[in-house]
Amino acid sequence: MVCGMSRTVDHRERRELLADAVMRLAATRGLEAVSLRHVAAEAGVSTGMVQHYFRTKDEMMTFALGMVVDRIRERSQAAAVPTSPYRLVRDLLLEVLPLDETRRLENHVVLAFLAYAAVKPSLASGLRESAAQMRAFLADQVRAAGRDGVDPERAAAGLLALVDGLGLQLLSRQLAEEEAVAALDAQLALLLGPA
Amino acid sequence: MVCGMSRTVDHRERRELLADAVMRLAATRGLEAVSLRHVAAEAGVSTGMVQHYFRTKDEMMTFALGMVVDRIRERSQAAAVPTSPYRLVRDLLLEVLPLDETRRLENHVVLAFLAYAAVKPSLASGLRESAAQMRAFLADQVRAAGRDGVDPERAAAGLLALVDGLGLQLLSRQLAEEEAVAALDAQLALLLGPA
DNA sequence: CGAGTCACAATACAGTCGCAATGTATGGTC
DNA sequence: GACCATACATTGCGACTGTATTGTGACTCG
Numbered sequence: 001m002v003c004g005m006s007r008t009v010d011h012r013e014r015r016e017l018l019a020d021a022v023m024r025l026a027a028t029r030g031l032e033a034v035s036l037r038h039v040a041a042e043a044g045v046s047t048g049m050v051q052h053y054f055r056t057k058d059e060m061m062t063f064a065l066g067m068v069v070d071r072i073r074e075r076s077q078a079a080a081v082p083t084s085p086y087r088l089v090r091d092l093l094l095e096v097l098p099l100d101e102t103r104r105l106e107n108h109v110v111l112a113f114l115a116y117a118a119v120k121p122s123l124a125s126g127l128r129e130s131a132a133q134m135r136a137f138l139a140d141q142v143r144a145a146g147r148d149g150v151d152p153e154r155a156a157a158g159l160l161a162l163v164d165g166l167g168l169q170l171l172s173r174q175l176a177e178e179e180a181v182a183a184l185d186a187q188l189a190l191l192l193g194p195a
Numbered sequence: 196m197v198c199g200m201s202r203t204v205d206h207r208e209r210r211e212l213l214a215d216a217v218m219r220l221a222a223t224r225g226l227e228a229v230s231l232r233h234v235a236a237e238a239g240v241s242t243g244m245v246q247h248y249f250r251t252k253d254e255m256m257t258f259a260l261g262m263v264v265d266r267i268r269e270r271s272q273a274a275a276v277p278t279s280p281y282r283l284v285r286d287l288l289l290e291v292l293p294l295d296e297t298r299r300l301e302n303h304v305v306l307a308f309l310a311y312a313a314v315k316p317s318l319a320s321g322l323r324e325s326a327a328q329m330r331a332f333l334a335d336q337v338r339a340a341g342r343d344g345v346d347p348e349r350a351a352a353g354l355l356a357l358v359d360g361l362g363l364q365l366l367s368r369q370l371a372e373e374e375a376v377a378a379l380d381a382q383l384a385l386l387l388g389p390a
Numbered sequence: 391c392g393a394g395t396c397a398c399a400a401t402a403c404a405g406t407c408g409c410a411a412t413g414t415a416t417g418g419t420c
Numbered sequence: 421g422a423c424c425a426t427a428c429a430t431t432g433c434g435a436c437t438g439t440a441t442t443g444t445g446a447c448t449c450g
Contacts, residue, residue: 009397030314032227035437048399057438108313114367115310118303119225124367131369151381157370158378161360168359172309172319174326175352183353186346190385204427230407243429252408 015053018043019064026064027108031116034061065113065123068106069130072096076134085141086192092137093163093184098170099177107167135160145192155191162187210248213238214259221259222303226311229256253315260308260318263301264325267291271329280336281387287332288358288379293365294372302362330355340387350386357382 021043025034036057040047054060079095080088098107110127117124138156166183169175175183216238220229231252235242249255274290275283293302305322312319333351361378364370370378 028314030311032311046399052398111313112310114363115307116225116227118306118366119223128367128369131364154374154378154381157364157374158357158382161364161370161378162353162357164360164363165356165358166360168309168363169326169352169356171313172323174323175356179349179352183349183356186349187353241429247428
């Protein structure tokens, strides 16, 4: 081999395997339960291997968070089939809400990291960028809907906040899934018309 | 003294002193930095004293969270001067948002505990109860406003979610304070009329 | 066919954790 | 003044943490 890549194993793949273990641990037992040994046990490998692929715990955490964020983003984009702005926005936001077990897991992880990122600003940048991206997209769609009397930027920010809050309440079981969807639909009807 | 109260010191007061230290630590360095020793150091006392007033760390955490929730609730009630439903709701929700440093601190703590409570359900009950209480109040006010076409329960849930999300984005500096207030006002105008 | 790099495993280490046990000083009760 | 519960302070312990170090096969390259 000429390039400096690894010889027989796929680094990325291994790191994602470990990050999956991080995610499961964080979601089921909290971020504080995420230690190198626990991650290794959860993934069924030795702690030495974890250290081999992540030189430090911070590196592991950052990678895991990035992976979760990427997955959410990818799934959101996959759900965005170009129909009406209304459907586009609705599908996108529904994809972000924790309405099934895997998304609950992911949102759980994001929440844990969000609380953690308030202390470690290096983690927050990824979150912020991803949110800004989605806000811009939402604003475009609201603008395309062309309802007069609504400021697209403002509406997008409001929608994003609403979805964040709904996700929060879904995670803590304060809201049933239908209620959350209904609340979102009501808001969409107000902003984008009853179409 | 006849009653079984403590002799010279006020238990409640001491516990609140320690819980204040917990809150400062949680807000500035994260929940994971909250240890008996750190709390003791932050409060300027010995770790033995912390143990004297809280038999276990869990007890300390639960008390601290309850204290924060109570403070937020008390301040909200204090802000509720009976004028129009619109003003009532607006003042209440504005009081919940992290718009100054102390409220940032408190919201920060609530967020940290919220992430933690997903794992320890015993902590979540207090949060849930407090939220349900506020939701009922909001629904009453929306009903009193009597805008037709809006379901009060649904609108209250939506408002609560919106405020939660706005708080989240304020904490992570994704939103400026004026933007958050503007988003809230826009939503209130939609729900309660432009009054 | 050495030489070397990669992928991992195992262990050691210094530090911190929650918690329990113990010591002591101080006030109230009789 | 004897007695005792309260209010701390101190110390120690076992478990656990992240990280550094070292060892060991396997595979590649010259």
